[in-house]
Amino acid sequence: MSQNEFQSQEVVSSLEQGLARDGFRLTRARHVVLTAMVELGHPFSTGELEQAVARVDGSVGRASVYRTLALMESRGLVEKLHRSGQEHYTLCLKAEHHHHVTCVQCGRTREFALKDNIDLLSTVDGLARGLGYLPRSHVLEVYGVCPACQKLAGPHA
Amino acid sequence: MSQNEFQSQEVVSSLEQGLARDGFRLTRARHVVLTAMVELGHPFSTGELEQAVARVDGSVGRASVYRTLALMESRGLVEKLHRSGQEHYTLCLKAEHHHHVTCVQCGRTREFALKDNIDLLSTVDGLARGLGYLPRSHVLEVYGVCPACQKLAGPHA
DNA sequence: CAACAATTGATACGGGGTATCAATAGAGGG
């Protein structure tokens, strides 16, 4: 646990360094929101984020939660997940283009890149070209049961 | 144009027949909302749908617009599109599992299935398995410039 | 046509997210 807290703080300060590098100020509010995001450790709704922030520091205003969320999203460090009933957001630690596998039971996500699978990436583009489109981008989200939840459920998953 | 209107009415009544088959009543409100959806002919936000409905028949209540939208969505005849800044919905005419290509310029969508591309489909599942997940479902949305918009833009697209 | 239930429109409500704005507090220079 203290191990986890240690890692969390490292993640938070690396995010903060990124902000500072681009001329954003390191403020108490941002620190608190980032800490809350990292400590949640899994995709969160805006409501969950608000609660987590309040737990860390009740003096941070609601508006700052949304402002920081928007800031991180605009920098590609937080992404919206699709197909969850309610919109959820997740921290992205990989810089490059990537996708998510979301566990339909515990809700945790895992990032993956397609570099090992160049076929897939080029197939998606090729598919668009086959329809006469000029490919620009795509969204691919995968849903399944993660290894941990499979174990919990027993062999008849 | 009257050709289009004729086709629109056919689509609307085929949707209505589906509803009737399952015991839903054919009401004025539903007819108006479906007509508005079909006549929009491209992905729409809820606001656009409200406006279109009002244009067709101003006496239809706001609640019924949302009720009909939810009904169609629950039947898989309308799907939410992802990654649009604002949520958008689109009519789905294909029954089977399919995806959308959305033009980033005109916003129109086109459905496509992966049957010609079984590789891709099984690759996505295989990819999840490779990470230890039990694949359940996925979202794939493709964005690009459609043939018509490419022509408009000239050869330097 | 009668009767029953599904559906509707109007209304009010709630919650999420934002615009506003005076007050605060970073960051950098002296």
Place this chain on the structure above:
DNA sequence: CCCTCTATTGATACCCCGTATCAATTGTTG
């Protein structure tokens, strides 16, 4: 270390979207 300048903040009010409610209406079935 303090000063200044401006980004950022917290509080508030506000707006808008979607929904719960409910009496009135309208499909449908027999």
